[in-house]
Amino acid sequence: MYQTTYHRASSVDEAASLFSKSSEAKFLAGGQTLLPVMKQRLASPSDVIDLAKIKDMIGVEASGDTLTIKAATPHYDVATSDAAKKAIPALAYLASLIGDPAVRYRGTIGGSLANNDPAADYPAATLALGATVKTNKRSIAADDFFKDLFTTALEDGEIITAVSFPVPQKAGYAKMPHPASRFALTGVFVAQTKSGEIRVAATGASQSGVMRVPAIEAALKANWSPSAIDSVNISASGLLSDIHGSSDYRANLVKVMAQRAVAAAG
Template identity: 70%
Template sequence: MYSTTYHRPATVDEAVALFAKGSDAKYLAGGHTLLPVMKQRLAAPSDVIDIARIPTLIGIEASSETLTIKAATTYFDILSSADVKRTIPAIAHLTSVLGDPAVRYRGTIGGSVATNDPTADYPAAVLALNATVKTNRREIPADAFFQGLFTTALENDEIITAIAFPIPEKAGYAKMRNPASRFALTAVFVAKLKSGEIRVTATGASQDGVMRVPVIEQALAANWSAAALEGITISEEGLMADIHGTSDYRANLIKVMAQRAVAAAG
């Protein structure tokens, strides 16, 4: 790792001020993406600004319509939350298959969403549930937030403060994990919102990161069942191919994971 300067501000405003002072600063939450990248010398921030323990960024709130998870809430706390299990059990399940227990103690939902790794779990939930990404400046709808591989609508110094998930009528998540990294080889999140809208997303599949899957959304709108997806073919165009799987393997996984996710959603 190259040399860097570590800061632990007490407030979001202090964090933003420190960011402005650094020549090439980065925010640090759980650190389970940024630190490995720094260790490989693929990133060399002048300053790392630890926002993981800012009190206003931690906590979970549920109303009848919305589940709000603040950005620096760890996966462990999300997994332990009765509110999450009660309102959107699919998010509890997603969290239980994310990383491993040691990673879940450190990793945060805001970190995952801000990084937008193409194989990460949370972007699939945020996009499928049509969640709102709240920052220290504005509110960004999920459809406008994710902009391709490791790219989001966030400004460099902008901080996610919370993710607000509308509580859906039904939701389910199914994941084929890479057994070593525990990232998604391909995973699918299906949601039937209270408005009746059906949104389906896949992660770990597209070269552009998390994506919606219109062909599955249409089939489920006509008939919400795993069987309705039986005859569907997903195009392998634009899907990732690597040592873990070819693009047509991932295309098939999208269908199979979608069927499992629908079955899980009930």
């Protein structure tokens, strides 16, 4: 690791102010990606601004038809939150599958979304549930948030403060874990909103990061059942291919995981 200056911010405003004063600052929101990269000397921020201790940024709240997870809430808290389990059990379940226990105690939803790893779990739920990403500057709809691999709509220095998930009619998540990293080799989140919209998002599969799967959404709109997906054809074109999963295997997984997610959603 190269030398860096660590700051523990006590408020969002302080964090933003620290960022603006630094030359090459990075926010630390759990550090499950940033710290390993820094240890390998692949990143060398001048300043590291820790968001994970900001009290206002931790917590899970259900209110009416919305579940709000504040950005510095660790995955473990979401997985075990009564509010999350009651409002959107599929989301709590997804959190319980992230990485391993050490990752779940440190990693946060804000960190995961801001990093937008193409195989991270939370982007699938955020996109499929049509969540709203709240920052210190604005609110961004999930459909507008994820841009490309490790790229989001966030501007330089913009801080995610919370994510608001509309409580769906039904939702389910199914994940084939990467055998080494435990990211999603492919994970699919399916949701039927209270207004009847069907949204399906897959992570770990596409070369461009998390994606909606319109063919499966259409099949499920016609018939909300795992068998409705049997005849859907998912193209391997544009999907990731590596030593752990070829693109046609991932195409298969998009289908199979979607079927299992629908079965789990009921």
